[in-house]
Amino acid sequence: xxTYTYNVTGMSCGHCENAVKEEVSNLPGxxxxxxxxxxxxxxxxxxGAAGELTDQQVIDAVDEAGYEATRRA
Numbered sequence: 026x027x028t029y030t031y032n033v034t035g036m037s038c039g040h041c042e043n044a045v046k047e048e049v050s051n052l053p054g055x056x057x058x059x060x061x062x063x064x065x066x067x068x069x070x071x072x073g074a075a076g077e078l079t080d081q082q083v084i085d086a087v088d089e090a091g092y093e094a095t096r097r098a
Contacts, residue, residue, distance in 0.1 A: 026056075026070045031083060035092040036062035044090040052078060052086055067094060 033045060042060040045067060049058055054075025059068045067087065071078045080096050087094035 026072055028068065028070050029078075029083065030097040031067040031087070031094040032097050033060070033065050033067050033087055033092050033094045036060070036065060038062055041090075041092065045087055045092060048086040048090040049083065052082055054078060066097070 036042060036045065039062070041062050045060045046058050049055055049060075049067065049069060052071075054072040055069050055078070056072065057070045060066070067083075083096075084094050
């Protein structure tokens with residue numbers, strides 16, 4: 026398992042958090058998703074056995090929810 030963290034801009038409430046969580050949960054191998062509107066963070070684990078996960082896939086999923094994401098260094 027690898028842990029990924031992204032900064033997410035535009036979230037302001039629980040509905041925002043749920044929208045991001047729902048979209049990211051559709052990505053293969055993603056588990057243990059935590060989203061915080063207060064901190065502007067998305068953190069999750071990914072099982073490498075499910076295949077490669079690219080930053081663009083995550084960014085696109087967050088975009089689908091209506092927000093912007095960037096990988097946190």
